[in-house]
Amino acid sequence: KAGVTQTPRYLIKTRGQQVTLSCSPISGHRSVSWYQQTPGQGLQFLFEYFSETQRNKGNFPGRFSGRQFSNSRSEMNVSTLELGDSALYLCASSSWGGANSPLHFGNGTRLTVT
Amino acid sequence: KQEVTQIPAALSVPEGENLVLNCSFTDSAIYNLQWFRQDPGKGLTSLLLIQSSQREQTSGRLNASLDKSSGRSTLYIAASQPGDSATYLCAVRLIEYGGSARQLTFGSGTQLTVLP
Numbered sequence: 001k002a003g004v005t006q007t008p009r010y011l012i013k014t015r016g017q018q019v020t021l022s023c024s025p026i027s028g029h030r031s032v033s034w035y036q037q038t039p040g041q042g043l044q045f046l047f048e049y050f051s052e053t054q055r056n057k058g059n060f061p062g063r064f065s066g067r068q069f070s071n072s073r074s075e076m077n078v079s080t081l082e083l084g085d086s087a088l089y090l091c092a093s094s095s096w097g098g099a100n101s102p103l104h105f106g107n108g109t110r111l112t113v114t
Numbered sequence: 115k116q117e118v119t120q121i122p123a124a125l126s127v128p129e130g131e132n133l134v135l136n137c138s139f140t141d142s143a144i145y146n147l148q149w150f151r152q153d154p155g156k157g158l159t160s161l162l163l164i165q166s167s168q169r170e171q172t173s174g175r176l177n178a179s180l181d182k183s184s185g186r187s188t189l190y191i192a193a194s195q196p197g198d199s200a201t202y203l204c205a206v207r208l209i210e211y212g213g214s215a216r217q218l219t220f221g222s223g224t225q226l227t228v229l230p
Contacts, residue, residue, distance in 0.1 A: 004157070033217070043203070043220035056217050090157055100146055100165060103218070105157035 002027065004093050004106035012112045018079040021109045025072050025093030031055075032074040033103065034066060037088040046089075049074055078111075086113045116141045116208055120221035127194055128229050135189040135224045137204035142182045145207040148218070149178050149189050152201045161202075162189070166209075194228045201225045 005024040013019050025032050034046040045058040049068035066076040072093075078085055088108045094101040117140045127133050137147070146165045150158040162171045162178040164187070170179040177190040187204055205218040 006157075042222045043205075045217040045219075048217060058217065092158075100163065102160045102163055103148075103158075104160070105150075107155075107157045110155075 004091055004104050006089075006091050006106035006109050008109060009107065010110045010112075012114065013081050014114055015081055015083060017081050018077065019081060019111060020075055020077050021089055021091075021111075023074045023076075023091030023093075023106060025074070025091075026095075026104055029093035029095050029104070030072055031094045031096065031101070032068055032072065033092045033094075034074070034076050035090045035092065036060075037090060037108070038086075043090070046076065081113045083113050086111060116206060116219045118204060118206055118219050118221035120202075120204060120224050122224060123222065124225040124227075126227040126229060129194060129196060131194050131228075132190070132192050133194055133226070135191070135202050135204075135226070137187040137189070137221055139185045139187075139206045139219075141206075141208060142185055143209045144182065145209050147178075147180055147187050147207075148205050149176075149187075150203045150205065152203060152223070154200075158203065191226075194226075196228045196230050199226055199228050 007022045031050045033048040035043050037043045047066050048056040052068045063079045068074045088110050090108045092103040092105045094103050119138045148163045149161040152158050164171045164180040175192040180187045201223040203223040205220045207218050
């Protein structure tokens with residue numbers, strides 16, 4: 001069974017641009033969560049989607065948005081990029097999104113903003 | 115606000131040694147606690163999940179314990195191997211008002227190096 005796939009693996013953007021990251025969950029999984037990982041702040045929750053609906057959102061500005069498609073694939077978008085958005089963005093999927101449902105993480109997208 | 119702390123930030127041990135990683139959290143109203151492993155440049159791999167009603171979970175050489183009343187969890191690794199070298203993170207999931215579960219709050223991790 002294929003794991004969680006995130007594309008692209010690496011991205012370099014300049015300030016002010018926007019970026020879209022993609023996540024394909026494990027087949028059959030309906031919940032997708034996104035996390036930002038930086039050396040200073042560690043892992044921080046961005047948002048969670050379940051059956052195309054945003055179920056939870058972290059404390060990030062409105063420049064960060066996401067969506068989930070009917071096939072459970074998810075995208076997140078960051079507009080008007082800032083230097084501080086440089087991070088590893090991790091996507092995680094779970095089968096039914098219940099609290100005791102184990103999370104399966106992808107290898108992440110490394111975003112560098114110059 | 116829930117805070118999750120992991121001490122030490124880094125640990126280096128010789129191969130074969132048994133070791134304990136620590137995790138503490140400030141809010142005891144947790145749904146569950148999970149331990150993850152992260153290799154450099156990679157995502158997280160779930161190791162163990164302990165529900166709030168449980169005291170410990172075991173998987174192979176790994177044993178995780180949970181003491182909600184003191185806000186502590188430990189990850190015990192027996193007979194460590196160089197392949198265990200990675201960053202270990204704990205994460206707690208809080209109970210919200212109404213009983214639903216919130217998103218995971220992560221600690222900053224312990225970077226473990228097992229020397230051959």
